[in-house]
Amino acid sequence: MNQSQKLFQRAQKHIPGGVNSPVRAFRAVGGTPRFIEKGKGAYLWDVDGKRYLDFVMSWGPLILGHADPKMVRAVSNQVKKGTSFGAPTANEVKLAELIKSAFPSIDKVRLVSSGTEAVMSAVRLSRGATGRKKVIKFDGCYHGHVDSLLVRAGSGAATFGIPDSKGVPEELAQHTISIPYNDSGALEKILAKQGSQVACLIVEPIPANMGVVWPKAGFLKRIRTLTKKHRIILIFDEVITGFRLAFGGAQEFFGIEADLTCLGKILGGGLPIGAFGGKKEIMNHLSPLGGVYQAGTLSGNPMATAAGIETLKQLKGRRFYRDLQNKCDYFYALIHSELKKHSFPVTFNHVGSLFTLFFTPQAVTDFRSAKRSDTDRYARFFHALLNSGIYFAPSQFEANFISHAHSILDLTRAAKFISKTLSRLL
Ligand code: PMP
Numbered sequence: 001m002n003q004s005q006k007l008f009q010r011a012q013k014h015i016p017g018g019v020n021s022p023v024r025a026f027r028a029v030g031g032t033p034r035f036i037e038k039g040k041g042a043y044l045w046d047v048d049g050k051r052y053l054d055f056v057m058s059w060g061p062l063i064l065g066h067a068d069p070k071m072v073r074a075v076s077n078q079v080k081k082g083t084s085f086g087a088p089t090a091n092e093v094k095l096a097e098l099i100k101s102a103f104p105s106i107d108k109v110r111l112v113s114s115g116t117e118a119v120m121s122a123v124r125l126s127r128g129a130t131g132r133k134k135v136i137k138f139d140g141c142y143h144g145h146v147d148s149l150l151v152r153a154g155s156g157a158a159t160f161g162i163p164d165s166k167g168v169p170e171e172l173a174q175h176t177i178s179i180p181y182n183d184s185g186a187l188e189k190i191l192a193k194q195g196s197q198v199a200c201l202i203v204e205p206i207p208a209n210m211g212v213v214w215p216k217a218g219f220l221k222r223i224r225t226l227t228k229k230h231r232i233i234l235i236f237d238e239v240i241t242g243f244r245l246a247f248g249g250a251q252e253f254f255g256i257e258a259d260l261t262c263l264g265k266i267l268g269g270g271l272p273i274g275a276f277g278g279k280k281e282i283m284n285h286l287s288p289l290g291g292v293y294q295a296g297t298l299s300g301n302p303m304a305t306a307a308g309i310e311t312l313k314q315l316k317g318r319r320f321y322r323d324l325q326n327k328c329d330y331f332y333a334l335i336h337s338e339l340k341k342h343s344f345p346v347t348f349n350h351v352g353s354l355f356t357l358f359f360t361p362q363a364v365t366d367f368r369s370a371k372r373s374d375t376d377r378y379a380r381f382f383h384a385l386l387n388s389g390i391y392f393a394p395s396q397f398e399a400n401f402i403s404h405a406h407s408i409l410d411l412t413r414a415a416k417f418i419s420k421t422l423s424r425l426l
């Protein structure tokens with residue numbers, strides 16, 4: 001038995017499923033999760049000393065790669081000064097200013113400790129600000145494990161076939177309306193009947209939690225127009241897309257402004273953080289200014305803000321996104337040419353530095369089409385890559401992430417292994 005297997009046995013005695021977040025348990029692909037010892041750049045090392053080229057990158061936060069030296073310095077310097085004060089700090093103001101420089105739609109922003117918390121707070125704020133109860137979301141989008149949003153949810157919820165979580169009272173779930181992504185007709189119908197009861201519509205502008213899916217041309221603009229018409233707060237959940245598709249996230253990428261924006265992941269460079277922000281008319285409803293309560297012992301944590309400031313400073317460099325995109329385009333072109341050459345029955349969706357290989361030959365445009373994928377084949381593909389030292393998402397219904405630290409050499413090697421593995425499997 002290797003060290004990961006031993007640790008996993010021990011872990012299962014003490015931690016439900018042996019993990020602190022379900023997808024980590026490898027249930028969707030089988031086998032033993034690798035326990036990780038360290039990361040550097042684009043690589044991970046497990047406790048048995050095996051090295052992996054990492055395409056999970058902590059599920060998104062590590063756009064600079066593991067243990068970026070400047071990040072390490074920024075966080076170490078802060079640790080020496082103290083880890084938490086429960087009082088305001090200059091870095092919270094700095095980070096808020098940086099966030100606002102990225103997202104012109106944000107007048108005011110509040111920091112929290114996770115993406116889930118950001119979304120949960122944004123939904124409560126929307127309800128408080130509008131006096132309405134209903135929330136609209138899209139099938140297969142994941143917005144954290146917020147009670148009202150675990151309705152036809154993506155990510156781990158989709159992976160384990162429990163998109164509607166137990167423990168969410170029907171009285172709460174009934175206020176959530178979930179409709180197919182990319183279906184503006186369905187949205188129009190709902191709004192015609194119930195528009196005046198809807199507090200907010202929340203969307204992953206590029207869904208990445210049913211695997212990566214593109215919005216159809218005009219879909220996001222239509223959502224913007226319809227929410228305005230019905231005076232519904234439009235929440236862009238940019239926990240993944242924020243600072244990834246562009247410095248200003250999907251809003252910059254598509255030229256659309258949300259009323260509220262949820263952020264996380266890259267914002268803390270791998271330390272626990274989240275944020276939600278938007279128009280001041282809405283944000284001023286928050287306590288202590290208004291009647292919507294929201295708080296956090298570790299909100300605006302000094303290490304997380306130090307990491308966030310350092311990350312955003314590096315991303316703000318003019319060339320960052322262009323360089324990353326060039327690398328990704330090179331990788332995508334290699335994969336596309338291999339898929340075409342061998343006529344592999346696989347659909348390759350990608351945008352920016354996010355990508356998913358769906359094991360279905362049909363286009364994937366929503367949750368229904370994503371679910372046509374052959375998940376058993378994906379599991380075999382995943383393990384073949386893992387054995388070759390390439391760490392992909394341990395589920396078909398997730399995005400893979402490319403970072404600044406992935407070199408052209410890394411990506412060339414990965415593309416070769418991917419093609420070789422597909423040849424063997426298909
Ligand atoms: N929203 C989106 C779009 C996400 O992808 C995630 C997490 N993957 C969340 C919210 C929840 O963030 P966290 O896991 O930090 O609570």
